[in-house]
Amino acid sequence: MPDPTPNLVPDYDLVRHTLATGVEIDAVDVGPRDAPVLLFLHGFPESHRTWRHQIEHFKDRFRCIAPDQRGYRGSSKPQEVEAYTPDKLVADVFALADACGVDRFTVVGHDWGGAIAWAVALAGQQNGRVERLVIANAPHPWLYQRALIQRPQQRESAQYIRAFRDRDNDALVREHGLVGILAKAVKWERSSAMPDEERDRLLADWKDRDAAFGMLNWYRASSVHVPAMDEEAELPEFAKRDFPKVTIPTLVVWALDDLALPPVNTEGMDQQVEDLTLVEVPGSGHFVPWEAPDKVIDAMEAFLG
Numbered sequence: 141m142p143d144p145t146p147n148l149v150p151d152y153d154l155v156r157h158t159l160a161t162g163v164e165i166d167a168v169d170v171g172p173r174d175a176p177v178l179l180f181l182h183g184f185p186e187s188h189r190t191w192r193h194q195i196e197h198f199k200d201r202f203r204c205i206a207p208d209q210r211g212y213r214g215s216s217k218p219q220e221v222e223a224y225t226p227d228k229l230v231a232d233v234f235a236l237a238d239a240c241g242v243d244r245f246t247v248v249g250h251d252w253g254g255a256i257a258w259a260v261a262l263a264g265q266q267n268g269r270v271e272r273l274v275i276a277n278a279p280h281p282w283l284y285q286r287a288l289i290q291r292p293q294q295r296e297s298a299q300y301i302r303a304f305r306d307r308d309n310d311a312l313v314r315e316h317g318l319v320g321i322l323a324k325a326v327k328w329e330r331s332s333a334m335p336d337e338e339r340d341r342l343l344a345d346w347k348d349r350d351a352a353f354g355m356l357n358w359y360r361a362s363s364v365h366v367p368a369m370d371e372e373a374e375l376p377e378f379a380k381r382d383f384p385k386v387t388i389p390t391l392v393v394w395a396l397d398d399l400a401l402p403p404v405n406t407e408g409m410d411q412q413v414e415d416l417t418l419v420e421v422p423g424s425g426h427f428v429p430w431e432a433p434d435k436v437i438d439a440m441e442a443f444l445g
């Protein structure tokens with residue numbers, strides 16, 4: 141008889157929110173309403189299920205809110221690229237907090253959700269709404285842009301982004317959904333830590349053509365420059381200037397076997413974050429929230445106190 145796997149986490153009901161930013165967002169919202177809030181942001185190409193283990197663990201002591209972000213699953217999926225500029229994605233987070241009646245929260249992000257979480261933290265530390273920041277394998281934007289220019293390993297690992305932005309691949313997406321371009325650009329294979337039911341969820345989500353283009357628009361609307369391997373590229377102006385420092389307590393969990401985002405991305409992070417806790421996780425790849433959930437939970441427990 142097979143051992144039960146901790147990856148089998150129950151579904152949560154989704155609450156539909158109409159946001160002041162003009163989109164409708166589905167979100168998990170579980171836990172005591174008067175408890176401190178953890179607001180979880182997933183990355184590409186997943187959903188709120190990225191954080192299923194952490195939500196299950198913390199929901200008795202924290203109010204856990206986890207949206208399917210703009211462009212994903214049942215949430216609004218505008219098709220124009222400009223609907224996915226980072227300022228709009230950041231505004232969605234604060235608008236979702238408003239819709240849930242939440243003033244202050246800890247923002248938790250992985251992958252693209254982590255990229256937005258960095259920006260939410262920078263804004264939220266100024267207006268007093270964001271108390272803490274938790275990042276899982278999502279590079280600091282200033283450090284990431286510099287690594288794309290200066291570090292061949294990171295530049296090579298990011299070439300898939302050029303394929304995601306290439307309009308010549310749109311016909312492939314229209315014919316096969318997101319799985320077509322994933323197979324071409326990143327040779328996606330299921331991690332051994334992913335149960336069949338989670339794989340089936342993703343494959344079903346990726347068939348939705350509107351969602352596929354919504355997800356790709358996160359990359360297409362970004363101003364981050366990904367040079368070709370043979371390109372003589374210079375740093376963009378924003379990466380030459382000093383960048384605002386994150387001043388709130390910050391936990392960064394970094395899986396060391398991430399092929400897309402190698403550990404070079406943590407170099408110099410202590411210069412950009414005043415109160416940094418860095419926890420490295422060997423033996424896990426990019427999707428560390430569910431590939432090594434206990435490691436992430438332990439790091440969060442220690443950090444959240």
